[in-house]
Amino acid sequence: MAAKDDLGRAGEERATRFLTGIGYDILDRNWRCPQGEIDIVARTRDHLAIVEVKTRRTERFGHPFEAVDARKLGRLWQLGYAWVAEHPKQARGLALRVEAVAVIGDDPEVGVLEHLVDLA
Incomplete structure (x- = not known):
């Protein structure tokens, strides 16, 4: 299990650097509440992005x-609303959206990275 956890953490690190590199401001990482966990919460110019990172x-x-099926997507929206309720000042004036980052490869540092913006 530790190897899987290490791979996931490395993928999240790479995703964070990627998002920062394209202008996102990272507000939170691995935020937890009773309903679950958000991998990354980031701000763009006019959006609050709830980002799910999947590394394989x-x-x-x-x-x-x-x-990231319909059930997972629904949970991410719920988690996003919970984050906004807990951080109203940081979320003020921003439209909420759910995004996903996939990192594929034995070494997440050099593997393929794909980014989906504004999942339905």
């Missing part, structure tokens, strides 16, 4: 984005 060594069992 291969696509052997499907693309990482396939793990």
Whole structure:
């Protein structure tokens, strides 16, 4: 399990650097509440992004984005609203959206990174 956790943490680190590099301001990481956890909360110019990061060594069992199904998406929206309720000043004036980052490869530092913006 530790190796899987290490891979996930490395993927989140890479995703954080990627998002920062394209102009996102990271507000929170691994934020937890009774309903679950948000990997990354970030601010863009006019959006508050709830970002799910999925890291996989291969696509052997499907693309990482396939793990963000309707149930997971619903939970991410709930978590986003919970974060906003707890951080009203940081969220003021921003439209909420859910995003996903996939990192694929044995080494997340050099693996493929894909970013989906504004999931339905």
